[in-house]
Amino acid sequence: MSLLGFFILAFIQTRYSVPVTFQNLFFRFDPLIFIVVSIAYRTVLSASLLSISIIAATLVFGRFFCGFVCPLGTTIDVFGIFSRKEVGRKTKLKHLKYMILIFLVVGAILGVSFLHFLEPLVIFERSLTLFLHPVVAYVSGLFGLGSARVYTESMIAVLVFALILGLDFISQRFWCRNLCPLGGLLASISKLAPFKIIFGEGCTQCGICEKICPMDAISVDSTLVDTGECIDCLRCINECPQKVFTYKLGRASSPLDLNRRQLIGAIGTSIIVAPLARTLLHRRLLGTLIRPPGSIPEPDFLNTCIHCGKCMKVCPTNGLQPCILESGVNGLWTPRLISRIGGCEKNCNLCGQVCPTSAIRNLTPEEKTFAKIGTAVIDRARCIAWEQDRVCLICDEACPYNAISSLNETIRGTTLLRPFVDERICTGCGLCEARCPIEGRAAIEVFSIGEERKRRGSYITEEKIRLRALEEKEEDIPAGFIIDN
């Protein structure tokens, strides 16, 4: 319960003006993220090495993570107050979580990560970002507090979350028992754990333990506790009238609930699905898909990004938005800068700081300004300075890099300052697009032209520094002056 609070605190504190320290720790302790991302990315994910401590602890004490750490598990337990009608109804689906785990690992071996659809911490975090935060922001906005938060996609995230909670109506902790791949991973490890709950002497077969066990881990008939399923919640120890249960050292027990046919089924599904999901068509089809600054190259990015939404939560302009289908079905909820909603602030590198898997590199604020994410392009047919002879130049005003110059240009006899983009200086931050005053689509839009994506190495080059330092920037006299008086 307190760890759920800590998780939510970490979520709330994922914001501008709070230094990034502990905000992504939960994810870095998550062994499933460590394993799947490391395999898919073909690199040991150093940020997640902390998760080895969870594997080691599970190897000794069993599946305590699910009972005491997992915020989704705790939320499901809390929700259980409303849903718990049939407490311990049996479902014969426990093997599914192992199949899902194998599906994820085989997919990763084939170079595709499906983690984001199935990882419990990710699902929880994303639900907070895309669903809870906008709702809280809206309600507090009614009282004049805080600023609004909107996302292009919230409903699918809500449905996933609602579905997981709703499954609780079938049986208690249905998700944790039967579906959760992290649970599957920890269950297979905890089969080997020496510390476990042991069924002692004196059982009267009253069946209370079977009813209260949230994980359906106890079988009274065979007087066995399945250590793979047991999450060390200790309810049986407390509730048993005969006090037959003890938590102590014992021998390994109970084989994995997975037969050969199920194993082959999981591998087969992955082999079929993974190649279909691994398309990079969107790179060619959508020129306005802008990834956050410091994002690693797209194929690596898709394998490393866990779609948790932390970058979107922390983005001070609300410009980082979840993709819906723009980067393929498997790119659902990956971050995308929609500058029309909000550009990329100049001295901010928070998305890279909070990213738990370094899919967005943690660049210094200085270096971030050199990481080109795209180039602004003016649509002269829609620009009111070009097409309607208006004194606008808000894009010039908004550009923090002086990449937009206002120069005199004569069209049909009217000489007026009109904006030009210097593509060598433009970083693609999109602050111009955000502020363009015309209705609907901006007349200046950022395309991924010239974007730089690097796995490692610096974005700063001497040429860029030279261009940026140019003292004598082209600048014509503003139209607000009357030159011949």
Next chain:
Amino acid sequence: MDGITRREFIKIGAGAAIFSLLPKSLIATENNAGPMIGVAEGDNSKLVRAAVDLVGGIDRFVKSGDTVCIKPNLSFASNIDCAATTNPAIVRQMVQLCLDANASRVIVMDHTIHDATLCVERSRIEEAIIDKKVSLVTLQQERQYAETEVPGGVELTTIGVAKAIQNADVLINMPVAKSHSATGVSFGLKGLMGLIWDRGYLHRVNLDRAIAELATVIKPDLTVVDATKALTTGGPGGPGKTVILNKVVAGIDPVAVDSYAVRIAQWYKKSWSGNQVKHIRAAAELGLGEIDTAKMRIKEVRV
């Protein structure tokens, strides 16, 4: 009771009554009766009081118990060395003056262009929030504005104006002196765009004329231009060239203050007069103030 005695009151009152009966030509000192401009130069920590004293002192504007709105330029999330936002030390001096004059509330506010949190942080404006009576308000939400008629407006017919200034007793405009890629310069008149909701609309119509029409609706009681450091190119957001002037310009007539401020530096590497800046000229043509610096009573002081 530390105010004036009855005897003093009568004396002053009688004096004022006689004074007001005199013909205008007798009151006018020296050569004209134009608007007063106070210019203080020198020690940055004393400029505001010195400049305001030149135009009559703070007591002329702020009475005991008044609610005062101070409108600095906080619009850009640029660092303060850019000079795209009003120097917080200058705003703080004005806040202190208002508190000294027993203002009951001082509200420092602007409608920022960039993200408000970032603008507040980078402009370091919180350094000016020195007392419980002083608050900082960013005007980012539409409900903070009231739709207001613009009588005789050509470009503007109605415009959403910040409710805060309508509820206040005194409005003090505190722009920073800077260049502007569209309007040429941006001082007090241009700064009024930070008190309206839909600033983009002004860019879609004749911007210079629209600013002048806006000035018919929003009339600051005092304009104090922060010219400690002026952004002479690359405005309004910067970065650009800056020049250190260590000056503050104060005045009541918004057109006169702006017109005077045009002359204090070269903008875009050229010297200009107020008459050459379209929006200042448009404001003068609407009768909002004096544009000719020769007709102003300019008082200068070094501190």
